Amino acid sequence: xxxxxxxDKALEAIEIAKTTGKIKKGANEATxxxxxxxxxxxxxxxxxxxxxxxMHIPILAKEKxxxxxxxxxxxxxxxxxxxxxxxxxxxxxxxxxxKKVLAEINKKLGGEKKEEEKAEKPKEEKAEEKKEEKAEEKKEEKKEEKKEEKKxx
Numbered sequence: 569x570x571x572x573x574x575x576d577k578a579l580e581a582i583e584i585a586k587t588t589g590k591i592k593k594g595a596n597e598a599t600x601x602x603x604x605x606x607x608x609x610x611x612x613x614x615x616x617x618x619x620x621x622x623m624h625i626p627i628l629a630k631e632k633x634x635x636x637x638x639x640x641x642x643x644x645x646x647x648x649x650x651x652x653x654x655x656x657x658x659x660x661x662x663x664x665x666x667k668k669v670l671a672e673i674n675k676k677l678g679g680e681k682k683e684e685e686k687a688e689k690p691k692e693e694k695a696e697e698k699k700e701e702k703a704e705e706k707k708e709e710k711k712e713e714k715k716e717e718k719k720x721x
Contacts, residue, residue: 571638574676578611578637581660581669582648588664593649595621598657602628607659609635609670613642616656625657635670635677 585591592601595616601607602625610629612622629636639645642654649658663670 574637574673575611575639575644577669577673577676578609579639579644579648581609581663581666581673582611582645582658583650584666584669585660585662585664586648586650589660589662589666590664591649592659592661593651593655593657595625595657598625598659599628601659601661602632602634605632606661607632607634608663609637609660609673610657611637611639611645611648611659612657613640613645613654614638615641622656635673637673 582591592598592607595612598607598610598612602610607629610625612625616622626636639648642656644654645656645658646652646654649655660666660670
């Protein structure tokens with residue numbers, strides 16, 4: 569799915585949530601919502617200057633398992649939130665009637681993540697298999713040692 573299409577869905581969800589749910593406006597409020605585990609979706613503006621203001625939000629969102637979507641401009645985010653000025657970030661706290669839109673966003677983001685995971689799985693699976701093999705070998709060695717100890721008694 570194109571980034572623009574995803575951004576449009578996020579803006580739609582924000583517009584719906586501002587009237588029927590609850591949103592938090594600004595980087596600080598969005599960060600607090602993420603840290604508290606209240607955020608359902610976070611949107612950040614790409615044109616924030618300096619970028620350090622919102623740089624931590626995608627990382628925190630990934631850590632918390634919350635979708636984070638980049639929007640082209642602060643003004644677009646501000647309009648979606650119903651304010652006259654631009655905003656660097658918005659978090660949806662209560663989705664209201666935007667549940668279907670959020671579910672659609674999560675589904676499309678989930679599909680992209682699964683493709684990424686498929687590429688990474690072989691390496692991870694090999695590492696896990698090696699760990700499991702080593703653990704089994706250690707268990708077998710301990711069993712053999714116990715058997716030898718019992719024979720010696």
